[in-house]
Amino acid sequence: MSPTRRTTRRPWTRRRLPGAAAVALLVASATACSNEAIDEWSRGGMPESITKQAEITQTLWNGGWIAALATGVVVWGLIFWACVFHRKKKNSTEALPPQVRYNLPIEILYTVVPVIMVAVFFFFTARDETEITKVSNTAPVKVYVEGYQWSWRFTTEYEGQKVVTAGIPVDLSKQDKDNPQGPQLVLPVNSRVHFDLHSPDVIHSFWVPEFLFKQDVFPGPKHNEFEITTLDRTGVFIGRCAELCGVDHSKMLFSVKLVPQAEFDQFIKSQAGSAQ
Template sequence: MARRRLTGVVAVGLVLASATACSSEAADQWRRGGMPEGITQQSTIIQTAWIGAWIAALATGVVVWGLILWAVAFHRKKKNSPDRLPPQVRYNLPIEILYTVVPVIMVAVFFYFTARDETEIMKVDGNAPVKVAVEGYQWSWRFTTDFQGQKVVTAGVPVDLSKQNVQTPQGPQLVLPENTKIQFDLHSADVIHSFWVPAFLFKEDVFPGNVHNKFEITTLNKTGVFFGRCAELCGVDHSRMLFSVKLVPQAEFDQYIKTQAGSAQ
C-alpha cells in the first residue's frame, strides 16, 4: 500500500512538473506573440514591432467592437415605435472628419515605426568580420564563409525528410560565431528562393541575377543549432530545401575555420 502511494505521489509530481514547464514555455510564447525566440540583435527590433502591431490591432478591435455593441444596444429600432428610425448621422461633418483623420493618423504612425525599424534591420555597413555568400539552387544551398581571408564552402543536396529531426538536422550546416556581426550576400543560380531562419525572425528573397540582396545580423550569446529552409515555392523538391545554422563560441569557430578552410564540404 505504501509503495502504491509513493508511486502515485511521484506520478503526480511528474505531471505537475511537466505542466509547470509547459505553462512556462507557453507563457514565454505568449509574451513573444507566438514568435520563436530570436538569436540576433535585429530580432529584438522585429519582436518589438510585432508586439506593438498586435497591441495596436487589439486596441482598434476593442474600439470597433465597442462601437458596434453600443450601436446595437442604443440605436436599434424601438418596439413601441415601429416606424421610427434611429438617429441618423449622415452629413454630420464632425463625425466624417473623425472617420477620416483617425485612420490617417493610425496609418502614419504604423508607417513611421515600420520605416524606422526596416531601415535599422536592413542597414549594411560592410565592415562585418564574417561574410557569408549564400547561393540557393534547386534544391539546396551553398554557403561560402569568409573570415579573415579564409574561406569555407558548404553545399548540400535535397534532404531525406524522413531523417529530419532536432538531433540530426539534414542539409548543409552553416557554422557561425556567437556575439558577432555577420553579413549575408544572397544569390540564386536558377529561380527565386527565400533564405529563412525562423530564429532570425527574418527572411530575405534570393533572386537570380541579383547580387545586391544582402543583410547583416549580430548574433547573440546563444549557442545551438537552428533550422533553416526555403520560404519561396521553387519547384518539386522545395520542401526538401533544408539547412541548419550552428552558433558556436568564437574559439570553436576559429578552430572550425582553421581546419576547414580551403576544403569543400
C-alpha cells in the same frame, strides 16, 4: 501494536510515496508547459529570436498586435453601444430609429483617425526596416550564400580563411530536428555576420525562422545583402527556401549552428581550404 498491524501499514506508506512523486512531477510538468505557453503568447506566436535584429522585428510585431487589439476594443465597444442604446424601443411605432446623415465632425473623425494610424504604422515599420537591413561591411564573419536548384552553398570567410559547405536536395524522410539534413552553416555567438546572397538559376529566398527575417536570392548581377548580430544562444536552427523555385523546392533545406567563439575558431582552422 502487534506485528501484524505494522506489516499492513508499511506497504500503504510505500504506495503513497510514488503517488506523491507522480503528483509532484505532474505539477512540475504543468508549470513548465504553462511557462512555455506564456512565453509563446508574449512573442505573439513567433519563434524565439537568435539575433538582435530579430528582437527589433519582435518588438514591432508586438506593437502591431497591441494597436490592432486596441482598435478592435474601440470598434467592438461602438458596435455594442449602438446595439444597446439605438435599438428599436419596445413600444415604438417607428419602423426605424431616427437617421442621422451628413454629420461632418463624425466624418472628419473617422477619416483623420485611420490616416494617423497608418502614418504611425508606416513610421515605425520604415524605421525598423532601415535598422534591420543596415549594412556596415565591417562584420568579422562574411558568408557568401549561393542558392541553386535545389540546395545551398555557403562560403564562410573569417580572418583570411575560407570554409565552403554545399549540399544536394535532402531526403525528407530522414529530416529530423535533432539531425537536420542539408548543408550546415556554422556561426559564432555574440558576433556580427555579413550575408551576400546570389543565385545562378532562379529566384530563391533565404529564410531561418529564428532570424524573424528572410531575403530573396536573385540570379544575375543583382544581389541582396544584410547583416545580423547573433545572440548568446547556441543550438541548431533549421533554414529553408521560402520562394517556390521548382519541383524540389521542399527539399531545399539547410541548418544554422550557433557555437561559442572558441569552437568556431577551431572549426575554421580544421575546415579551412576544404570543401564539405
